[in-house]
Amino acid sequence: MAHSQTSASNAERVALLFLALGSIAWLGSITMRWILSSRLLIGGTLEFQPDLNPIVEREVFRLMNYSSIITLIGYFAVFLSGIVFLSTTDLRMKENGWLMMSALLFYMFTPVEVYTSYLDGRMITAELWGTPEPSLFRELLIKRLGALKGLPFIALLCYCTIIALVIWQPMKKRLAPQSS
Numbered sequence: 187m188a189h190s191q192t193s194a195s196n197a198e199r200v201a202l203l204f205l206a207l208g209s210i211a212w213l214g215s216i217t218m219r220w221i222l223s224s225r226l227l228i229g230g231t232l233e234f235q236p237d238l239n240p241i242v243e244r245e246v247f248r249l250m251n252y253s254s255i256i257t258l259i260g261y262f263a264v265f266l267s268g269i270v271f272l273s274t275t276d277l278r279m280k281e282n283g284w285l286m287m288s289a290l291l292f293y294m295f296t297p298v299e300v301y302t303s304y305l306d307g308r309m310i311t312a313e314l315w316g317t318p319e320p321s322l323f324r325e326l327l328i329k330r331l332g333a334l335k336g337l338p339f340i341a342l343l344c345y346c347t348i349i350a351l352v353i354w355q356p357m358k359k360r361l362a363p364q365s366s
Contacts, residue, residue, distance in 0.1 A: 196271075198274040198276075200232060200270075201270035201271035202271055203267075204266075204267035204270075205271055207263065208260045208261070208263030208267060209264050210258075210260075211256050211257075212256075213260075215253040215257040216257055216342065217253070218253045219254060222246050222250045223250065223327060223331065224247055225242075226238065226327070227331075232328050232331055244318065247313070247320075247323045247327075248318075250327075251309050254310055256342075257306065258303055258306060264292075266298070268289070272289060280359075281359040283357025283358065284354075284355040284356055284357050286357075287351055291351075294344075295344065298333075298337045298338055298341050299341070301334065302333055303335060305329055305330045306330065308326055333365060
């Protein structure tokens, strides 16, 4: 029995490590993509800068596509390691509301992430194996940013909420002090 407890603990630790590293890569690359896309667009709109140098535009799209690869790998690592962590941890969701809320907030947006990953995949494919057409990249970027009427942005806000939940761990049942 002690052996299975140890292997579950090891699996939990490895999953937590991949969860942390994947989160850093995933959320960091999302931020990088957001900053890069802001270089292409007029602030607060989905319209491209009119005086954009084609060489600069091409380089920004190239960087966005490579950061999208990191985003996809990071998300996949967080998704799988989250499942492994939740299935191997001794923490019970009933007693740790923060864990339950974190899992709900993350996995609730899986369909949104799958759709936006599909759009990212099309851009990556065009970058690596196709003809990098500026019009295709522009079209896919506008679809990506306007996808699902802002749900990806709401998802990002929820992911930031997860960070706060994990740090402060609200809704955690505290054990009553033992009376002597």
